[in-house]
Amino acid sequence: MASSSIQGSCSSNITPTPARRHRNRPLGVSSDREPFRSLSFSSHLHSLSLKSLGQRLHVQPFKTSAVVRAECSPEKMQIDISLSPRVNSVKPSKTVAITDQATALAQAGVPVIRLAAGEPDFDTPAVIAEAGINAIREGYTRYTPNAGTLELRKAICHKLKEENGLTYTPDQILVSNGAKQCILQAVLAVCSPGDEVIIPAPFWVSYPEMARLADATPVVLPTQISENFLLDPKLLASKLTEKSRLLILCSPSNPTGSVYPRKLLEEIADIVARHPRLLVLSDEIYEHIIYAPATHTSFASLPGMWERTLTVNGFSKAFAMTGWRLGYLAGPKHFVAACGKIQSQFTSGASSISQKAGVAALGLGYAGGEAVSTMVKAFQERRDFLVKSFKELEGVKISEPQGAFYLFLDFSSYYGAEVEGFGLIKGSDSLCRYLLDKAQVALVPGDAFGDDNCIRISYAASLSTLQAAMERIKGAMALLKRPVPA
Numbered sequence: 248m249a250s251s252s253i254q255g256s257c258s259s260n261i262t263p264t265p266a267r268r269h270r271n272r273p274l275g276v277s278s279d280r281e282p283f284r285s286l287s288f289s290s291h292l293h294s295l296s297l298k299s300l301g302q303r304l305h306v307q308p309f310k311t312s313a314v315v316r317a318e319c320s321p322e323k324m325q326i327d328i329s330l331s332p333r334v335n336s337v338k339p340s341k342t343v344a345i346t347d348q349a350t351a352l353a354q355a356g357v358p359v360i361r362l363a364a365g366e367p368d369f370d371t372p373a374v375i376a377e378a379g380i381n382a383i384r385e386g387y388t389r390y391t392p393n394a395g396t397l398e399l400r401k402a403i404c405h406k407l408k409e410e411n412g413l414t415y416t417p418d419q420i421l422v423s424n425g426a427k428q429c430i431l432q433a434v435l436a437v438c439s440p441g442d443e444v445i446i447p448a449p450f451w452v453s454y455p456e457m458a459r460l461a462d463a464t465p466v467v468l469p470t471q472i473s474e475n476f477l478l479d480p481k482l483l484a485s486k487l488t489e490k491s492r493l494l495i496l497c498s499p500s501n502p503t504g505s506v507y508p509r510k511l512l513e514e515i516a517d518i519v520a521r522h523p524r525l526l527v528l529s530d531e532i533y534e535h536i537i538y539a540p541a542t543h544t545s546f547a548s549l550p551g552m553w554e555r556t557l558t559v560n561g562f563s564k565a566f567a568m569t570g571w572r573l574g575y576l577a578g579p580k581h582f583v584a585a586c587g588k589i590q591s592q593f594t595s596g597a598s599s600i601s602q603k604a605g606v607a608a609l610g611l612g613y614a615g616g617e618a619v620s621t622m623v624k625a626f627q628e629r630r631d632f633l634v635k636s637f638k639e640l641e642g643v644k645i646s647e648p649q650g651a652f653y654l655f656l657d658f659s660s661y662y663g664a665e666v667e668g669f670g671l672i673k674g675s676d677s678l679c680r681y682l683l684d685k686a687q688v689a690l691v692p693g694d695a696f697g698d699d700n701c702i703r704i705s706y707a708a709s710l711s712t713l714q715a716a717m718e719r720i721k722g723a724m725a726l727l728k729r730p731v732p733a
């Protein structure tokens with residue numbers, strides 16, 4: 248179909264091509280009789296009525312192709328709005344979708360407790376915020392070097408040396424608009440089409456999709472809750488081939504909160520060392536949110552691993568700076584320069600203001616000093632409360648998190664339960680929809696993280712909010728009749 252451009256402002260009607268349904272996206276609400284079954288967590292909340300929560304969550308079918316009729320008087324044009332296969336191969340982030348839905352419900356007056364987002368509920372520490380404000384006042388508002396200011400990269404080198412025992416020079420550091428950008432650029436820079444990206448599950452939602460964006464193949468390695476969701480080195484050894492290009496490790500982990508002990512990382516390093524093509528991306532963004540006696544080990548600090556490790560870290564989580572969009576990558580110059588080349592054509596350098604704030608954050612002292620340790624204490628108190636509360640809930644399996652601010656709970660003993668007016672709880676997706684409807688608590692289904700047995704609860708919320716959420720969840724779960732095990 249020929250494309251045309253529309254001049255000036257005009258309204259448009261989107262007419263779907265004959266109903267095509269995406270593999271991963273169920274259709275929206277269908278009939279009055281089964282209003283819940285057809286709900287899906289969609290990043291679009293197209294229509295919002297206020298009859299019941301089920302009816303409020305109207306979502307439209309995912310359309311892969313459509314024709315836009317532009318109503319620009321006098322002539323009408325047709326435009327091909329089909330998308331590239333690259334877009335269609337990627338799933339939208341479920342955490343973002345659910346967070347958006349919960350926010351829309353809250354804005355519509357529904358008292359939803361939002362425990363889906365991976366975002367600290369604290370304000371950015373005042374010293375950091377002041378540094379940002381001063382940057383604006385002092386006119387520090389221009390482009391910075393693509394890789395980040397020398398001041399910030401030096402501060403990052405100092406941090407990595409002091410806290411992680413890693414030696415880097417500023418030309419081995421790339422500052423980006425968030426750790427997410429660092430990871431995507433690294434995957435794009437090192438993976439060729441057909442390469443395999445090894446990802447232990449449960450995984451952060453973006454890893455497999457980033458591999459797909461690079462035309463690489465995600466190879467997901469399951470872990471067990473009984474093993475605290477830690478990768479079994481034997482399984483890793485059995486899955487590595489000459490196509491294996493990148494192993495992604497995340498410790499402390501989103502979504503499980505697991506922390507890899509040094510000894511296990513050493514075993515993994517021994518296996519990695521046998522595969523010359525294999526690189527490791529070590530996502531250490533939750534490094535400071537860790538609960539004693541657990542300690543953090545940087546993978547690059549292990550013998551022989553510096554040369555093949557790309558370490559990613561950032562400011563979003565520990566410093567409560569999600570909106571500042573600041574992260575960084577450290578690694579051998581060859582790889583960092585390649586990532587920088589991509590960044591130079593994507594976005595250029597990160598915000599000059601955020602970089603000044605980043606320098607202030609690193610100036611807070613070892614591991615973020617008191618400002619960060621106060622937040623970590625609060626997270627720990629919340630974790631302890633939730634672990635205790637969920638232990639009281641029959642049939643729920645828990646691996647006590649050692650870091651980050653998530654609990655990843657196995658609710659699979661409830662799958663197969665029926666509830667009047669809702670239907671069958673088939674898996675993590677329907678359980679989360681049920682809890683959103685009945686308890687008005689927004690959580691993320693484990694299938695988004697590669698483990699349908701579980702659901703993720705973020706405890707980046709005040710203790711009183713978590714107490715209220717817990718009451719609601721317990722009430723809703725009490726209505727579910729767990730199926731009798733065969």
Ligand SMILES: Cc1ncc(COP(=O)(O)O)c(C=O)c1O
Binds near residue numbers: 532
């Ligand atoms: C494991 C993990 N890595 C990276 C990121 C990205 O963080 P940033 O805000 O720096 O892009 C997140 C954010 O949720 C995360 O959970």
